[in-house]
Amino acid sequence: MAEHFELHVNGVARDVHDAWSGESLLYVLRERLHLTGTKGACEEGECGSCSVLVDDVLVCSCLVLAGSSTGRAITTIEGMSADGEPTDVQRAFVAAGAVQCGFCTPGLVMAAHALLAADPDAGEHEIREALSGNVCRCTGYGRILDAVATVARARSGASATAAEDSPGRE
Amino acid sequence: MESPRRLDDALRALAFAPGALVIAGGTDAMVEVNAGSRRDQLARGEVIAIDRVSELRRFRHDPSSASVLLGAGLTYTELMDEPLASLLPALAEASRTVGSPQIRNAGTIGGNLATCSPAGDALPVLSALDAVVHLADASGVRSLPVGEFMTGVKTTALASGELITGIELPVLGGWQGYAKVGVRNAMVIAIASACLATDVSTRSVRIALGSVAPTVIRCPDAEQFAAEHVDWDSTSVEPDVAARIGSIAAGAALPIDDHRSTAAYRRRAVEVLVGRLVRRGFAGG
Numbered sequence: 001m002a003e004h005f006e007l008h009v010n011g012v013a014r015d016v017h018d019a020w021s022g023e024s025l026l027y028v029l030r031e032r033l034h035l036t037g038t039k040g041a042c043e044e045g046e047c048g049s050c051s052v053l054v055d056d057v058l059v060c061s062c063l064v065l066a067g068s069s070t071g072r073a074i075t076t077i078e079g080m081s082a083d084g085e086p087t088d089v090q091r092a093f094v095a096a097g098a099v100q101c102g103f104c105t106p107g108l109v110m111a112a113h114a115l116l117a118a119d120p121d122a123g124e125h126e127i128r129e130a131l132s133g134n135v136c137r138c139t140g141y142g143r144i145l146d147a148v149a150t151v152a153r154a155r156s157g158a159s160a161t162a163a164e165d166s167p168g169r170e
Numbered sequence: 171m172e173s174p175r176r177l178d179d180a181l182r183a184l185a186f187a188p189g190a191l192v193i194a195g196g197t198d199a200m201v202e203v204n205a206g207s208r209r210d211q212l213a214r215g216e217v218i219a220i221d222r223v224s225e226l227r228r229f230r231h232d233p234s235s236a237s238v239l240l241g242a243g244l245t246y247t248e249l250m251d252e253p254l255a256s257l258l259p260a261l262a263e264a265s266r267t268v269g270s271p272q273i274r275n276a277g278t279i280g281g282n283l284a285t286c287s288p289a290g291d292a293l294p295v296l297s298a299l300d301a302v303v304h305l306a307d308a309s310g311v312r313s314l315p316v317g318e319f320m321t322g323v324k325t326t327a328l329a330s331g332e333l334i335t336g337i338e339l340p341v342l343g344g345w346q347g348y349a350k351v352g353v354r355n356a357m358v359i360a361i362a363s364a365c366l367a368t369d370v371s372t373r374s375v376r377i378a379l380g381s382v383a384p385t386v387i388r389c390p391d392a393e394q395f396a397a398e399h400v401d402w403d404s405t406s407v408e409p410d411v412a413a414r415i416g417s418i419a420a421g422a423a424l425p426i427d428d429h430r431s432t433a434a435y436r437r438r439a440v441e442v443l444v445g446r447l448v449r450r451g452f453a454g455g
């Protein structure tokens with residue numbers, strides 16, 4: 001059955017026309033709204049590459065029914081740096097060399113932002129737990145954990161080290 | 171597609187389309203939808219999203235009856251928060267083992283119960299606590315002990331047109347915990363799991379097992395042996411008693427060989443998990 005509804009994505013009202021009832025938020029974001037920063041892989045919630053925020057809560061967009069997300073604030077990776085300036089998390093990923101093929105990066109950046117918004121001085125345990133729903137097949141995770149720890153230190157003010165100065169693991 | 175805000179609207183929508191696809195957190199249902207099932211309901215647009223039904227998203231703690239009524243739509247993340255984590259510690263502990271943050275943020279206790287997988291992590295806790303499941307349809311309400319609600323592998327007593335509205339649990343005085351074996355810590359379906367809950371006022375011990383039978387099972391023999399052999403005055407236990415409780419519990423398990431593990435491994439895992447929970451619960455003092 002065709003559905004018409006409106007989604008609020010990254011602060012903008014977007015019309016969705018002629019959607020099928022079973023379309024996931026992931027599908028609508030990528031295929032109808034052409035926001036392809038959110039990646040689709042397993043489509044069963046295991047890999048985290050489709051992570052977005054719905055009303056500031058981190059979820060797998062593949063497991064959200066698009067038509068049930070009306071009236072909610074949806075934030076994708078495109079909405080994290082609306083002015084084109086990378087966020088502190090994104091800068092830390094670059095500085096730490098936490099990106100290889102890049103496919104998992106948007107989901108990981110969303111998960112890191114969700115963690116640090118709730119717990120700005122997250123320690124290693126909290127970081128590992130918060131990223132446990134995001135799979136990366138390239139990096140071995142070390143530099144990703146380093147990048148997020150760097151931001152946590154910077155945000156909590158425990159260290160003056162700016163994200164850009166992170167040595168990563170060379 | 172309906173997205174009701176109130177329970178009576180949800181029940182009315184369901185009475186109108188009793189075969190509709192009900193979606194709470196979507197973490198079980200959307201996996202099926204993405205895999206191409208549920209086509210008929212979707213083709214007819216018969217989908218009821220209950221994630222915004224306010225009555226299902228609340229809980230009520232009643233200190234006078236020492237009970238908590240959990241709305242079926244509470245997520246694992248919410249069950250891990252205070253005050254629920256202190257009122258129902260084993261449920262919070264089980265919730266922490268579910269999937270990943272993304273899954274815990276969306277998945278609900280009502281969805282776990284309705285799916286009724288033998289490996290559902292909330293279910294051994296509900297069984298050990300003798301939960302009462304509250305159900306409603308457009309014409310009325312009823313409630314069932316959780317052991318009667320769960321009828322088999324992924325089958326329940328939920329009738330067509332009905333929703334799980336709440337789950338009632340006692341607030342017990344005494345240690346309780348949950349333990350699970352899987353291949354890793356995150357994102358893992360239990361190979362075997364166990365919940366132990368003690369009730370100091372009645373000097374009773376409740377033990378329930380997951381993933382080792384078609385539904386969650388209780389271990390009456392192990393419970394009785396434990397109640398008789400632990401030292402209630404010092405809340406301590408002799409090591410050989412703890413081990414014996416584990417092995418009696420393992421005797422209650424009815425595990426199978428499948429793609430995740432073997433019956434023999436599962437039985438041994440139950441023995442270890444239950445023994446460990448007993449030692450944690452009766453660590454002395």
Ligand SMILES: Cc1cc2nc3c(=O)[nH]c(=O)nc-3n(C[C@H](O)[C@H](O)[C@H](O)COP(=O)(O)OP(=O)(O)OC[C@H]3O[C@@H](n4cnc5c(N)ncnc54)[C@H](O)[C@@H]3O)c2cc1C
Binds near residue numbers: 195200277358
């Ligand atoms: C990647 C991944 C990891 C997972 N890991 C775990 C894990 O570690 N442990 C675990 O136990 N589970 C796990 N699950 C399964 C799932 O997250 C849980 O079973 C969860 O509790 C389902 O709840 P939900 O709200 O998402 O259900 P939904 O998917 O919304 O619904 C599931 C079923 O329940 C029915 N339903 C939901 N709510 C009600 C209600 N109130 N009344 C009547 N029927 C209802 C729906 O109609 C549907 O048939 C995992 C799932 C995924 C995708």
